[in-house]
Amino acid sequence: MxxxxxxxxxxxxxxxxxxxxxxxxxxxxxxxxxxxxxxxxxxxxxxxxxxxxxxxxxxxxxxxxxxxxxxxxxxxHEPISKATISTSSVDGTTLRVTVLNRGDASAVLTKSWMDSEYLAGATVVRLRNDNDALIPPGSKLVIFDIIPLLSELQSYEGSMEMLGYGFSKAEIPKTEVRFELVQSNGDLIIQSVKLNADDLFNLLRANSNRCSAVAEPNFDNGCIGPGELE
Structure with missing residues (x-):
């Protein structure tokens, strides 16, 4: 129990x-x-x-x-571009710039010109391909041709002068290529790329070689400089 x-x-x-x-x-x-x-x-x-x-x-x-x-x-969300000039390099009379657009809309490269105390204001900075003026999102390589309004002899003498600047390490006269970018919202920015003595030496020497191959130098081909007549 x-x-x-x-x-x-x-x-x-x-x-x-x-x-x-x-x-x-x-x-x-x-x-x-x-x-x-x-x-x-x-x-x-x-x-x-x-x-x-x-x-x-x-x-x-x-x-x-x-x-x-x-x-x-x-x-x-309103798409907007955020384009800026990122890097640049000069190869003779060719200028290459990388444009970086961090936005989600296209920007437009509307203008490029030379701002220099050494080269003539009439120096041409020309976009090689007009389609490159539209800058979509991402990075884009844009190529320009620089055409100084200088004859073969003037270009050669200028290159030798830049060679002297390079040896002496002296500061060259201010020389910049300026770019105008318009963002998708209408904002305008201006950026510049500074050219050094080596850049100008290569530019002027290449222009001298270019003009030496021109049969009839004139203002249209950029091979007649200040003080010279057609």
Whole structure:
């Protein structure tokens, strides 16, 4: 009799609070995370079903989100360009510049000119390809031709003068190529590229060689300089 009472007391002491599985209704411990019968989760993961319907629903939601969010962004965002001159190099009478546009709209390169205390103001800085005037998002290499209004002899003498500047390390007269960029919102910026003694030496020597091959020097081909007549 005492043995039966003791067994009953032990059973009562190890009773575990239970509840029904959310899926199969099997009785499981209250703190169980996984049903021992149907293996379904009992926490927040029970709301995510592995069925094809649930997977299709999730895929549909992701698909709609992928369409709606970009459209909402475009609705409230006005594309704008952020173009600047990044790097430059001079190779003879050829000037190469890299234009970097960090925006999401195109800018326009509207003007380029020489600002110099040494070369004539009439020096031509000409875009080699007119299509390069449009600067889309990203980076773009733009090439210009520099045509000093100097004869073959004047160009040669100028190159020798620049050679002297290079040897003496003296500062040359200010010589810059300036660029005018118009952003997509109408903002205008002007940037410049400075030419050093080596750049001018190579430019003038190349121009001298160019003009030596011209049969009839004139103002149109840029091989007649100040003080010379056609």
């Amino acid at each position: 005492q043995g039966k009472q003791l067994k009953s007391d032990i059973n009562q002491s190890i009773d575990v609070e239970t509840y029904l599985c959310s899926q199969c209704r099997h009785e499981i411990p209250k703190d169980a995370l996984l049903c021992s019968k149907c293996n379904s989760y009992q926490d927040w993961r029970r709301y995510i079903s592995g069925s094809q319907i649930s997977l299709a629903l999730i895929a549909a939601i992701l698909s709609i989100t992928g369409i709606v969010i970009p459209e909402m962004y475009r609705l409230f």
